[in-house]
Every structure is written in C-alpha cells, then in structure tokens.
Amino acid sequence: MDQATDHILAAAPVLPGETMSRVGLTPAAQELLRYLRQQHGPLMFHQSGGCCDGSSPMCYPEGDFITSEADVLLGVFDLDGDSIGFWMSAEQFAYWKHTHLTVDVVTGRGSGFSLEAPEGKRFLIRSRLLDVTQ
Template sequence: MPAPGPRRVRATAAAMDLLRRLRVTHGPLMLHQSGGCCDGSAPMCYPAGEFVIGDRDVLLGLLDLRLSTGEQAITEPPSEDVAAVWISGPQFSAWQHTQLVLDVVPGRGSGFSLEAPEGYRFLSRGRVFEPAELDALNTAELITGETFERGARPVPSPEPQVVAEAVDACPVPGR
C-alpha cells in the first residue's frame, strides 16, 4: 500500500468550531463543494445524508470534529463526529492540484447551507500542492460517490487536519 499523501482538505479552527456548533443543532454533518456560483468557493453544509452524492462526486476527506489545531486522531471517530467533505467531479478536475482549506468568514451563507443564520459563511481557500505532494496523491485511490457506497474510505494522513488560520495553510491576500 502506498504511503499516505497530504490531505486534500483541511479546516481552520474557526471552521471546526462552527461545524461543532452546527452538529449540536443538526446532528451529523456533510459538506459539498459544487462547481456552481461564486466560482465554487462557497461549500454548502447539510445534515449528513440530506444532499445526494453523485457517483462521480469525489470525497476530499473526513473531518474529525473532535480535533483542534495540530492534533492527530488516536482512534477512529464515531460517525456523529465526522463531517464528510465532497466536491463535484467537474470541480475536482479543475481543483485536483489544490488542497482545499475550509474557512469561515463573517457574512450570510446561502439559504440552503446550515450556517446561514449564524452570521458566518463557509469559504474554500486553496493551496497548490507541491510536485512531490502531487506525486503522492497520484498513487492514492480516488474515492468517488460510487466507490464510497461500496465501502472505500480514505487512508489517514499524518498531516494535521486543523490549522489555526487559513494563512497557516495557504497565503491569504491582505494580511
């Protein structure tokens, strides 16, 4: 089995805090990054299973809501502590060279996304993978909606899942 590559998705501490608050109200969560409006930069948050994942959608990763900045999971999280992050197949084709960093900013999210009434909205930021990271990712199995249904799950990565701020994972203009 190939060594695990870098994570395809990471989250800021603020995004994880918001996900934990939403989980208390709505139960287990999922996120979907479409290729629609806003250049696809606004991931949508739903109760787990309330958005139909397509066969060609790609699983970017499973966020362990128990973790804080820099922590690594010691045990597999219970399903209620996992937020799956999906991306549409065409959007993945455009972004496959990019690590998605889930962040949160002040503002009103989409009316369909669970954070809309919270005064914040989720935002995807990106960091372009280094050539060695891309090589590692190219040997990893890509998990689609179809293969996930058949039981495929991502190989855990040693890279921390939660960063303090987006600038810790990718340059943020204006800081």
C-alpha cells in the same frame, strides 16, 4: 490566513493511492461545525460548483445532499470523534485536483442552503497549490 497551519485540522485522505490531506479546517470552521453539529446532528460538506453561493463549501446534515458516482469524496474530518465528509463533483475536481482546500469562516450571510447561513457566518475556501513534498 492568520492561523498557524498546525492548528488546521487535516482531513484523512481517502482517494486511492493518496497519503496527504487535500482538505483542512481552520479553528474558526471547527468551532462553527461543533455548534452546527449540536443543532443538526452529523454533518457533511459538498463543494459548490458555482450555483447559489458561487464556489462556497456547502454544509448539510449528513445525507441531505445526495452524492453519486458524479461526486468525489476528497477527505473525511475527525472532529471530536465525529466524521465529516468533504465532497466535490467529479467535473469540478478535474479542475481543482492540484489544489489544497482550507475551509474557513467569515462574517456575512451567504446565499444558498448551507447550514451556517442563519448564523450570520459563511464558510469559504482558501486554496493553494498542493505541496507534493509533504
């Protein structure tokens, strides 16, 4: 990733007992989310588990993707005073619990129902092992 990590917007940790962020947004992702928020109102993410667009983070109007006990809220972003939750299925979280996820944007249209698809962009995840020394 070319962007310095100090420009990554970290999600507030929400899992019980955690103090470090599990999810971040690159500046490009932040910019696209600002645009999408103007078009669609409050937003949310759900990390896809392999259907539709592989394992891409899917962006929806808040509440359009119904979450349940089978989903884990990994963090909440404060983007200019608006909250954007980042969710993942509990089953997938069991596999990814040792990773930090950074939401980025690339040019190219993904498949699926994510809000950025008509814009010729798609969100993607860049992952790394969690650094427990942070």
